[in-house]
Amino acid sequence: MNLDVRVFGGLEKLLSGVRFGESIPVDVAAGATVRELLSVLGIPPEKVFNVLVNGRHAEMHTVLHERDRISLFPPVGGG
Amino acid sequence: MVLTPEQTVLYRRNILLSGIGENGQERLLSSSALLVGAGGLASSAAYYLAAAGVGRLGLMDDDVVEPSNLQRQILHSAKDVGRAKVESAAEKLRALNPGLCVEILRERLTPDNAGKVIAGYDVVIDCTDNFASRFIINDTCLELGRTFIYGGVLAFSGQLFTVVPGRGPCLRCIFPREPDAGAPGCEQLGVLGAVPGVIGALQAAEAVKYLLGLGELLIGRLLIFDALTMTFHEVGLQADPDCPSCGPRRMGAGALRPSC
Numbered sequence: 001m002n003l004d005v006r007v008f009g010g011l012e013k014l015l016s017g018v019r020f021g022e023s024i025p026v027d028v029a030a031g032a033t034v035r036e037l038l039s040v041l042g043i044p045p046e047k048v049f050n051v052l053v054n055g056r057h058a059e060m061h062t063v064l065h066e067r068d069r070i071s072l073f074p075p076v077g078g079g
Numbered sequence: 080m081v082l083t084p085e086q087t088v089l090y091r092r093n094i095l096l097s098g099i100g101e102n103g104q105e106r107l108l109s110s111s112a113l114l115v116g117a118g119g120l121a122s123s124a125a126y127y128l129a130a131a132g133v134g135r136l137g138l139m140d141d142d143v144v145e146p147s148n149l150q151r152q153i154l155h156s157a158k159d160v161g162r163a164k165v166e167s168a169a170e171k172l173r174a175l176n177p178g179l180c181v182e183i184l185r186e187r188l189t190p191d192n193a194g195k196v197i198a199g200y201d202v203v204i205d206c207t208d209n210f211a212s213r214f215i216i217n218d219t220c221l222e223l224g225r226t227f228i229y230g231g232v233l234a235f236s237g238q239l240f241t242v243v244p245g246r247g248p249c250l251r252c253i254f255p256r257e258p259d260a261g262a263p264g265c266e267q268l269g270v271l272g273a274v275p276g277v278i279g280a281l282q283a284a285e286a287v288k289y290l291l292g293l294g295e296l297l298i299g300r301l302l303i304f305d306a307l308t309m310t311f312h313e314v315g316l317q318a319d320p321d322c323p324s325c326g327p328r329r330m331g332a333g334a335l336r337p338s339c
Contacts, residue, residue, distance in 0.1 A: 076237065
């Protein structure tokens with residue numbers, strides 16, 4: 001199934017040729033979870049602090065659906 | 080209150096703005112904002128809130144100025160190393176705008192003091208550097224119905240959004256828990272000084288807009304800035320119906336309140 005993924009906060013450095021915040025199409029197996037998506041992308045789960053799926057926070061075990069919009073962040077907590 | 084002739088000169092460029100005028104400036108002068116943290120974000124946010132004429136500012140931080148702070152915490156200067164951040168900050172803000180009331184709270188925000196402190200201000204600016212403090216701000220603001228503006232930075236990027244209790248997601252809808260203990264922050268990865276400068280200025284703009292009822296707030300809108308690509312992005316945020324802080328089944332809920 002097709003997903004729309006955006007990565008932020010330095011996670012884009014883990015992916016080749018991907019720009020900060022740029023929408024990238026990703027194809028994963030139907031019924032894949034967030035954890036499986038990270039595995040497909042090659043992003044270690046421990047580097048991801050929060051995951052938003054269509055604007056709602058998601059967990060590693062959250063099941064994804066066709067055309068979900070996913071945003072991935074490290075902890076952006078400095079001040 | 081009515082503006083003095085000096086104030087109409089000082090705040091002329093606010094007053095000229097459509098939607099502000101003299102009435103708006105009077106409202107700002109009668110308003111108050113609490114900045115929790117007196118570091119990178121606060122340096123920028125506090126300066127612009129003081130410049131705008133928010134009449135009473137509260138600065139809360141128990142830290143002292145260190146040399147490595149000066150790379151981004153522009154409220155402080157070299158001669159302030161070793162000094163309490165809130166005192167250093169207050170001195171500069173009073174110098175910028177002597178007509179304001181600047182209150183310093185040389186203590187850390189805790190669940191015990193948060194209610195009393197936050198109740199004393201109209202809006203809260205999150206200028207902290209840890210999620211534990213942010214959750215205290217979030218939960219207290221939800222309890223008291225206070226608006227706050229989350230801000231965070233890391234390396235070359237930063238982000239912010241505005242929590243208005245009763246409208247849109249709260250902080251815990253989006254970040255349900257603290258990062259893992261080993262997760263790298265600015266201490267490990269660094270932060271470009273101008274980045275909290277940008278985010279802090281945006282927080283100040285949001286706060287002024289909130290106080291005056293202007294424009295569109297970042298409710299349910301995460302605004303993200305990346306200095307490397309010089310791009311801004313926006314991610315829509317949804318409230319979590321199961322949010323432990325604002326959902327109907329939240330922990331420690333008394334009478335049911337509307338979810339945010």
